[in-house]
Amino acid sequence: MQKPEPMKDQVPWATIGLVLLWYGTNIGVLLLNKYLLSNYGFKYPVFLTMCHMTACSLLSYAAIAFMKVVPMQSIKSKRQFLKISALSAVFCFSVVLGNVSLRFLPVSFNQAIGATTPFFTAVFAYLMSNKREAWLTYATLVPVVAGVIIASRSEPSFHLFGFIMCVSATAARAFKSVLQGILLSSEGEKLNSMNLLMYMAPIAVVILLPATLLMEENVIGNTIALARNDIKIVWYLLFNSSLAYFVNLTNFLVTKRTSALTLQVLGNAKGAVAVVVSILIFKNPVSIIGMIGYLFTVMGVVLYSEAKKRYG
Template sequence: MKVPLSGRLFTFGLITCWYSSNIGVLLLNKYLLSNYGFRYPIFLTLCHMLACSLLSYIAISWLKVVPLQTAVGATTPFFTAVFAYLMTLKREGWLTYITLVPVVTGVMIASGGEPSFHLFGFLMCVGATAARALKTVLQGVLLSSEAEKLNSMNLLMYMAPVAVAFLLPAAIIMEEDVVGITIALARDDSKILWLLIFNSALAYFVNLTNFLVTKHTSALTLQVLGNAKGAVAVVISILIFRNPVSVTGMLGYTLTVIGVILYSEAKKRSK
């Protein structure tokens, strides 16, 4: 079925907003963690989730952007969608899976060609990617259920506090006295406070547009777009921070972009 032009433009706009905010957060994270020397990634992520919790609550409960959906009722689409998936076992076309090969291969080549490559960091990235993929699939079924579906703002409002509950003890244990250190830094240089606030607000828009892109495309499409976004972010990072890059790394990023283009064509044909 052919998608109307207005629908395609809307989806393209969502993807553009997601890319812009996502790459902005990545670059700010790199600046804070590497250039500025604020080496507390767990606390930084905690700030992101706190902002998501607060801004989602304000948008729903105060500004009434979307109706509030109760937590108990919100579990209905999850179980409905999961059971429906288990019974129907929906799969993508074989051509779609083939086009994912250059995407994954390109990322692996690019990682191996990274001048600051570290095996443990690479394994952690793989684990994070798998967890992100699971999150994407779950949010996809929650947002697209034929039953009592959640909207993206409500899903973010319920998800973010759960993330805070996990991140808070982790930050306290693994990044000792990070709150005191941050306060001391803010007293010496107020710029760090504004950077954290702006970075956290931007993270809210990343998560919100992430949910919206999932709703209007698919979980698999989101992951492929995420890989392409990584390649774009690397290029921008090189231009801004003058990071060294190898021929192998550039080959990997090029292969990833080619895979994304092939994937897009395969999805068009499947429709």
């Protein structure tokens, strides 16, 4: 009698591929933003954000309406539309500030500050909805903040304005996530992230267009003049804007295949990968103490995720 062959573990290649694609788009858009705004000299972060939002508007509609990536969800009331508009304004604010910070800070330090998002999320959740966490969960936020303080004090490329912009962007991202939970909490108003992006992105374009024209003088004329001298800027902007959409798409698909908690863990690792890649590409100086500070922050975020999983 033949023994049954042991079943071979199937490798989830599709999930691994999606995670790698998510890493690639996330790190790619971050590095390309840095290159354009700092190294290339394209000093228009608001216009760049508007390009991102325009691509997200067009591509998200195409993905939902034609490719059926997710079922189309409709806005059911004026009140829901106003809530989405408020979220869009905060979202715009966070992305613009993040792009502004990349003009002045290296990607490695930008990622270290961005890792403090759980701290701001816990603060806003308490202030806005009186949501309290277990004391151990709050304790894990100490190394998150301490790590950034250590990294800031020893960052060779520290820039005060860039630092303020990056902290503000991180706080705005956390504020948006808490606000989203409050505003779209009822079952009738909940939208999946892809539909929410489809409605938020065009509202963001409407907000960003006058802001671009007011804050970045003659940006359209200067970009056209730049394109005449170097056509590569057109391809950079098109590729960069498309990547910005695929960051959101791959984020959604990875969450769907795994879980929000797995995404959080993968996100921590992604931040570390982005730091290493950016240092290799841009060769920005880093200090040992600064890297220790960043490791402190990442360790705190990992502990925070574990505490949230255990204590809710």
